[in-house]
Amino acid sequence: MTRRERLTRKILGAATLCAAALPLSILIFMVVLARPLFSSFSVTDLLTGTWEPLQGRYGILPMMTASLLLALASLAVAFPVSLGCAGLIFGLAPPVVTVPLRRLVQLMTGFPTVVYGFVGVFVLVPAVRDLFQAGSGRCLLSALVPLSLMITPTMTLFFSDAFAAVPRPILLAATASGADPVQRFVWVVIPSARRGLAAGMVLSFGRAVGDTLIALMLAGNAARMPSGFLESSRTLTAHVALVIAADFQSLEFASIFVCGMVLYVLTSCAALCAWRMRAAAERYSG
């Protein structure tokens, strides 16, 4: 190995180390900043209590519930739509449709969320208010629709990748057995791609749970336990965005780092799950 190669290797190694240390240091940073809360409250208090800062209660259970509810519901709405779109892109539709559809989906992944938020504020919120007589119209349902729309393109692309990874000999076997494209898709392609589909779901869940703007603009932000989709609710991310303006020394401010940790753990778990499933999917098809 020449001197130059050794140097390059050291620089790249240091860069890798930095990249790996960064997420870890963020976690440590959050623990340190949340410390004032931990001296007077237990973790259970914080994770299962209600949010009443004037009474000295800093529990984030309502926000956790709203976040999970919203993310899971948007996943449920986006799943069938994404499966259908990815199916069309996979070849159920003629190429005239497939190519523009794929481009459109790719384009949609790049839309800033604030655009969805705006459309929600001016179109969806009034509609929900009039249709369901639901107070201001800002509620989980108003956030659910654009959030589902936002994660659909991402999910569609993950699903398309999963379908594209189905080995060709299997497709030929199904076709040669007389299966038409729909039968082949439903009975062979979807089952073969199920691990990839699951990985796509998990990653989209991470995206939904991490989104801030849509929930902040549309969900109403009431910091209480959501009892239905027409209730004004506050997600973890919206909570962080709202409380960040509080006094730096206050316990409210410290509590947003607890939210941060919960989000951190949730999205890391999602990413780890997806990673493991993808690895399994690769072993399985290879």
Add this chain to the structure above:
Amino acid sequence: MDPVIKIRVEELTFRYGTRTVLRDVNAVFFEGALTAVVGPSGRGKSTFLMALNRLWEEVPGADARGRVWVRLDGNERLVSDPSFPVTELRRRVAMVFQVPNPLPMSIFKNVAFPLKVMGLRDKAVAAEVVEDALRRAFLWDEVKDRLREDARLLSGGQQQRLCIARALAAQPDVLLLDEPTSSLDARAAGIIEELLLTLKGRCTLVVVSHYLEQVERLADQVYEVADETLQLVS
């Protein structure tokens, strides 16, 4: 009595993009006979098989011109006729590939797959057909106690016989086999050869092969691919 012509190929030309693989091929295949197609690799033997059941349409960039007729239920039918559903054609002109390609499901479901595709819902009938197909493919005794197992756990030779059973399940008139023994060891290949001899008569077989000894043992008629066309050798 003259032998009945099962498949008639007229002026078949086949291209991949701008490269012509086969030009003006004319050939006939007799009912119940085993016809071998031989020749060096990469000269269009497999392509020729795919022209017979229109599987080439699944290959990007492929283009076939010409006419292929198959005699089904006493009538000659043009395979490219728009009123002749390609799914029905592929059930009646079934195919076995060079590398065994079991579907990612159980042994039973693999063999029952063509039945499911045809819309057969009666489980008892399906079980009967599956057993019959597995017996005809010399596989029943080896798998009868493990029908629910994943088909990919079988050995290579067993997988290939499973694929033959799957092709037989839809009661095809014609069975196309693309070098069915080339990925197998001698013993497994021997079993498949024996199996092909028993299928002769009930089914019209077209076998692509590059083992000349195998061809001599099995074939009633031999075509050789040369100079972009098919020539009758014996």
